Amino acid sequence: MKKLFVILCLITFAVAFKSINDELFYIPKNFPQPVYDFTNNPLSKEKVELGKTLFYDPILSKDNTISCSSCHLSYTAFTHTDHDLSHGIENRIGTRNAPSLANLAWSKIFMWDGAVHHLDMQALAPISNHDEMDETIANVVFKLQQSKKYRKLFYAAFNDSLITGEHTLKSISQFMLTLVSANSKYDKVMRKEANISFNEYEAKGYELFKTNCASCHKEPLFTNNEFENNGLEPDKFLNDGGRIKITKKAEDSLKFKVPSLRNVELSYPYMHDGRFKSLQMVLFHYTESVYQSPTLSHQLKNKMVLSENDKINIIAFLRTLTDEEFLQNKKFQPNQY
Amino acid sequence: MERSIYIFKKALLFIALIFSSKMLQAQDSKSFQLNFEPIFNNQVLVLNDSFYHIDNNDSVRFSKLKFYISSIKFYNNNKLVFAEKNSYHLVDASNSKTLYININKPFGTKFNSIKFNLGIDSITNVKGVLGGELDPTKGMYWTWHSGYINFKLEGTSNLCNTRNSVFEFHLGGFAAPYNCLQTIQLSLSNITTATVLVDVNKFLSQINLANTNAIMTPSKQAVELAKQATKMFIIK
Numbered sequence A: 001m002k003k004l005f006v007i008l009c010l011i012t013f014a015v016a017f018k019s020i021n022d023e024l025f026y027i028p029k030n031f032p033q034p035v036y037d038f039t040n041n042p043l044s045k046e047k048v049e050l051g052k053t054l055f056y057d058p059i060l061s062k063d064n065t066i067s068c069s070s071c072h073l074s075y076t077a078f079t080h081t082d083h084d085l086s087h088g089i090e091n092r093i094g095t096r097n098a099p100s101l102a103n104l105a106w107s108k109i110f111m112w113d114g115a116v117h118h119l120d121m122q123a124l125a126p127i128s129n130h131d132e133m134d135e136t137i138a139n140v141v142f143k144l145q146q147s148k149k150y151r152k153l154f155y156a157a158f159n160d161s162l163i164t165g166e167h168t169l170k171s172i173s174q175f176m177l178t179l180v181s182a183n184s185k186y187d188k189v190m191r192k193e194a195n196i197s198f199n200e201y202e203a204k205g206y207e208l209f210k211t212n213c214a215s216c217h218k219e220p221l222f223t224n225n226e227f228e229n230n231g232l233e234p235d236k237f238l239n240d241g242g243r244i245k246i247t248k249k250a251e252d253s254l255k256f257k258v259p260s261l262r263n264v265e266l267s268y269p270y271m272h273d274g275r276f277k278s279l280q281m282v283l284f285h286y287t288e289s290v291y292q293s294p295t296l297s298h299q300l301k302n303k304m305v306l307s308e309n310d311k312i313n314i315i316a317f318l319r320t321l322t323d324e325e326f327l328q329n330k331k332f333q334p335n336q337y
Numbered sequence B: 001m002e003r004s005i006y007i008f009k010k011a012l013l014f015i016a017l018i019f020s021s022k023m024l025q026a027q028d029s030k031s032f033q034l035n036f037e038p039i040f041n042n043q044v045l046v047l048n049d050s051f052y053h054i055d056n057n058d059s060v061r062f063s064k065l066k067f068y069i070s071s072i073k074f075y076n077n078n079k080l081v082f083a084e085k086n087s088y089h090l091v092d093a094s095n096s097k098t099l100y101i102n103i104n105k106p107f108g109t110k111f112n113s114i115k116f117n118l119g120i121d122s123i124t125n126v127k128g129v130l131g132g133e134l135d136p137t138k139g140m141y142w143t144w145h146s147g148y149i150n151f152k153l154e155g156t157s158n159l160c161n162t163r164n165s166v167f168e169f170h171l172g173g174f175a176a177p178y179n180c181l182q183t184i185q186l187s188l189s190n191i192t193t194a195t196v197l198v199d200v201n202k203f204l205s206q207i208n209l210a211n212t213n214a215i216m217t218p219s220k221q222a223v224e225l226a227k228q229a230t231k232m233f234i235i236k
Helices: A002-018 A045-055 A124-128 A137-145 A148-158 A165-177 A185-190 A200-212 A279-288 A308-319 A324-328 B002-028 B200-204 B220-230
Strands: B029-040 B059-076 B079-083 B088-092 B100-106 B113-118 B147-157 B166-172 B182-187 B193-199 B233-235
Touching: A045 A148, A045 A165, A124 A137, A137 A148, A137 A165, A148 A165, A200 A308, A279 A308, B029 B059, B029 B200, B059 B100, B059 B200, B113 B220, B147 B220, B166 B220, B182 B220, B182 B233, B193 B200, B200 B220
Parallel strands: B029 B193
Antiparallel strands: B029 B100, B059 B079, B059 B088, B059 B113, B059 B147, B113 B182, B147 B166, B193 B233
C-alpha cells in the first residue's frame, strides 16, 4: 500500500513537471521566467525531433526548394548572414532582413513590426508569404500526409498519424523553443563561473553599454521586447513604417522591435533592412546619423557621444555575447540520415 | 486471497457505477439543433452559379461565405441557463454539413433566447495554435498579421473595378480599438431547434461595391462592417 502511495506521488510529481522538460529546455540561472506557456504545448523529445525535421525540410515551400533553415542557419545564430533582405523561392527578394533566432521562449511578440503575437503562429507567415515560401498551411499538411516518413514521425509525437495544422505548428514551435543561448562569455561572467571575467576593454565596454544601450537592449535577453525608433532614416524604396503597419497609430510610425544582441557578432548585416554591414557602422549610426522624427525614442534625442576607443570597447563587449556552444550545438543541426 | 477478492469486488462496483452514471446522462441529455440558411433576399443562396440582382440593375455572384459562430449560450428571460463548452463552429456555405450545429444540453432546460458570437474572442486569439474548427488549415487565420478571420464573403460584380471584378470582405481583428467580434441575440419559440436565415443582402445593401470591395485588415471600417454583418442573422 505504501509502495503504491509513493508511486502515485511520483507520478503526480512527474506530470506536474512534464510541461517543461529539462533535457530539451531549461531556464538559465541568470534569466527570468519564460513568456511561452508550455502547459499548452508540453515539450517532448519526439515533438522536438519532428519540429526540427520540419524546420530543415523544403517540403514547407511551394516548389520544395526553401526550408526555414535557408534563411535561419544554425552556424550563424539562425540568421541569413550576408543577405540584407532575405531570399525566398524563385530568387524573389523579401522586404526585410531575417533576424537571428534564440531564446524565443522569452519573446512576447515576433517580427520586426510585431505582426505575429504568438510563436506557434510564426511559421504561418513565411509559409504563405509570396516572397518567401509561397505555400498554404493546408497544402503543407496535405503534402505531409502523403509522406510515410511524416506519418510515422507525427504518430510518434502525437499518437495520431492524422496530420493537422495544429500539430505541425506546435512541433515547429517546440524545436524553436529549444534554441536557448545562454553560454556566452557574458553569461559565464554574470554567473561567476570558473573565474571567468571580462578583460579590460570588455569591462569598459560593458559600463558604456549599460549607460547608452541597455535601456532598449535590456539584459539578460538584450531586448526590452518593446518597439522603439532608433533613428534610422526611412529607406525611400522600402518605405517601411514598422509597427504602424499593424497598429495604424501615428505614434508607432518608424518603430521596430528591439532585436536581441545575442550572437550579434555573427548576425550581420544589421537592422530590419540590413543596411549596416558591420558593428562599426552601427555605432557610427548611433553617434553621428540619428534621424530626427517625432517618434524618435527619447534616449536618442540628445546626441550620443562616444570616442573611438569607447566604440572599440563596446564592440569588444558585444563580442562577449557570442555563444559558441549554441552555434556548434549538434542538437540544433539536421540529423545525418 | 480474500483481500484481493474484496478489492476486485470494489473495483467492479466502481466500474458499474461509472457506467450507470454515464447511461443516465445519455438518457437525460438532449440536443438543440441550430441551423443556418444562407439566402439573398428571398432566394436561397447558391455559390458560384447563381446571379442575384442588386440595386440599379447590377448583379452579384458569390464564391465564398464562411464565418465563425462561437460561445453559444441559452437564456431564459435574459438569465443564462446553459453555455456550450468549447463552443467554436465554422459555418461554410460550400459545405452543407457545417450548416447544422448540434448542441448537447442538459435535459429539461428552459430558455427563450440564444446568444452567440460572430467570430473568435480575443482570449482565444492569443492562446497560440489550436486544433479542430480553429485549426489554421481551415483558411480562417491571417498569416501575415496574427489573428482569426471572423467572417469571409467573396464574389464578383461588374460594379467592382478590380481584377476579375472580385470583391473580398475578410472581417477580423481582436485587439482594441479594432476588435471585430460581435454578439448576436435571437429570440426562440422552440426549445429543440431554430433556423437562422443569413441574408447576405442585408450586408451588401449597405455597401457601395464600386467604392468598397476589399477589406482585408483589422480597421475601423472592418469593425463597422462587422456590425452590419450581424443584421444578416434573422430567425426564420
